Amino acid sequence: MPADRKPGDKKAFDGEQLVEATVDGVQDTALTETRRNQICDAALELFLQKGFDSTTIRDICASSGVNQASIYDYIANKNDILRRLLNKLWFRPDVPTLAERLEQHTDTSFKDNVAGYFRDTWSKKRKGTLLIYRSVPYLQEEDRRAMRARDQAVIQALAAQLRKKARLHEQDRRAEVLANMIVFLGAFAPMRDWLHQDIDDELILNTVTAGVAAMLNQLAETGPSAD
Structure with a gap:
């Protein structure tokens, strides 16, 4: 499993978004983007329905269609999914303050x-x-x-x-x-x-x-x- 950022990492925020974990298990960038979108879309609905704490990686795999054996090729862990979702939905550049x-x-x-x-x-x-x-x-x-x-x-x-x-x-x-x-x-x-x-x-x-x-x-x- 790719290592996530360590607690206290000063690069938690780059001034625009939360810093996402570096995960490069798959070299095909198009495939990586597609799989991450599948994972994040499924996780969002589960987080809103069941709550973050009650949602498991197994739940996300079942809902997204991404195999549990390969999901860590695209994301680091559940907190990494949350960061990616917040960057996509909360730190939106098309919604100015x-x-x-x-x-x-x-x-x-x-x-x-x-x-x-x-x-x-x-x-x-x-x-x-x-x-x-x-x-x-x-x-x-x-x-x-x-x-x-x-x-x-x-x-x-x-x-x-x-x-x-x-x-x-x-x-x-x-x-x-x-x-x-x-x-x-x-x-x-x-x-x-x-x-x-x-x-x-x-x-x-x-x-x-x-x-x-x-x-x-x-x-x-x-x-x-x-x-």
Whole structure:
């Protein structure tokens, strides 16, 4: 079995994605890609249905059609599968953060940028959101640190944009609170599917977006914090 990264490996995160194990048991890159996709697709559904801890490599092999004797030619272990899934579903380059949207679309209103952010996050990252929230207890410690570091960077970048929008001073921590809330709301629709299945998606989107815009307006109206 190929060796996975050692606990505490400082290269758990390359600045863009979690670092996946190097597995080169098969030289045919096309075949490797096909088999990894089969394995990851099967594992995703099992992780969401049964949970990460309750899913075995045997389960993944049975569901993916990849022989148990050869699966380690394509992945290192179950945690390696999880990293690959998070890279594919959570660290998606085609779903920009709200801070990136605000930088890229300066002619678009704040409210419309927020709506676009939630629309993409709630749809394209839906399964990734469910996966991350259900698998956090089982992440390797270095992966947990990497995920936390990335979230903190995302929040700080968004807070800086919010301060500009609301004309707040650089030390106003309320911008960080609002940024954290917006990131948290990025998980609202996927995590609450079981409660609002009878509510129109656009109604949910418009309501949450209006709330975020109102919070920013309130900060702008009250001015810089005295703290």
